């Protein structure tokens with residue numbers, strides 16, 4: 001049996017995830033809408049044999065949103081552009097079920113899967129900011145539980161549409177004049193609580209059969225959704241202990257749903273800072289922390305609480321009683337923040353700065369960061385990571401300093417094993433449900 005290997009993704013986050021990242025002397029403040037910037041990052045990540053690139057998304061901003069959120073590309077558009085300049089790296093994008101139609105989503109990801117010859121993945125999110133509703137003419141933002149009901153029906157519908165054509169439905173027989181075999185084209189006839197879609201979809205099954213499903217549920221509903229449907233799962237991974245608990249819980253839930261837990265990659269966020277020496281890593285960490293202003297850290301903290309205005313509370317007073325604002329928003333993150341603030345008796349300022357700062361565990365030389373990664377991987381807290389660039393050119397540093405050490409230790413590939421994302425993640429191509437039904441009928 002081949003040895004278990006790390007899965008690595010890289011988040012394309014333009015100017016950076018933090019509010020102050022654009023002020024770094026080497027930062028390109030326009031990076032989030034700079035195709036050349038993304039092309040370069042995609043090539044560096046592919047040369048390092050990362051499994052996939054990931055483009056996150058949301059559909060609501062205010063003037064206080066982070067610089068990357070204020071001015072960025074729509075995920076499927078940038079991923080389609082990158083598809084034509086890369087050959088092996090997976091292309092994963094976020095699309096929200098709360099503000100999209102399954103028919104459109106199915107078309108978009110099937111198209112990306114064809115364009116990329118089998119490298120598309122969909123990060124299924126429900127959107128946690130209530131302001132999103134106003135951009136789509138909806139009277140209210142659905143409550144948390146309802147959003148996960150929408151998600152289940154939406155995903156089921158999209159996956160049904162992806163099987164509209166059986167694999168050999170497009171016969172292209174010039175002699176007989178038959179373009180398709182109509183018996184192998186299937187309408188879905190879906191009528192549910194939230195969506196009504198007849199089908200069929202107007203694009204053939206894509207090279208992966210179905211694009212890969214990513215998710216990041218962390219609440220009770222979110223975990224069940226992820227464990228039931230996702231093929232790769234993002235998680236915050238605030239500490240080894242919390243990541244391990246999450247990992248064990250998700251894998252147990254997946255087994256409970258009758259799935260093979262080894263076919264489900266749990267990928268914590270990795271905000272590593274890599275230096276050629278320990279001194280350099282320490283200096284870079286200082287640079288990253290130096291970019292964090294407390295007023296920005298407050299706004300960042302507020303996102304999990306539906307952008308509740310935290311400037312009204314005394315900065316050096318006790319952490320305010322704001323849990324209710326998080327319950328219908330980013331429930332799990334807001335709960336984690338409130339729990340940590342209570343446990344460690346943090347002031348508002350301390351909580352904001354703590355959650356805005358990178359963790360020390362992944363700051364160091366290539367060997368030190370590889371050690372930490374190996375600890376999480378071997379200790380059963382992660383199957384891999386989604387790497388965030390905390391400072392400009394940290395992807396390059398990671399590729400140059402960390403990846404070779406991981407390879408020497410037999411933890412990461414030297415070459416892509418497959419040309420599809422599914423193949424590289426060790427996932428099977430699902431059989432078309434209509435073909436399976438035909439096979440079962442014939443048996």
Ligand SMILES: Cc1cc2nc3c(=O)[nH]c(=O)nc-3n(C[C@H](O)[C@H](O)[C@H](O)COP(=O)(O)O)c2cc1C
Nearest residue numbers: 056057094125216217218219222234235236331332
């Ligand atoms: C690495 C990572 C990436 C995420 N990307 C997105 C994203 O692009 N868009 C989004 O709305 N939410 C994103 N989320 C948030 C999740 O979709 C989810 O809302 C969050 O983890 C809370 O889970 P819950 O809905 O179960 O409370 C991401 C979470 C993680 C850990």
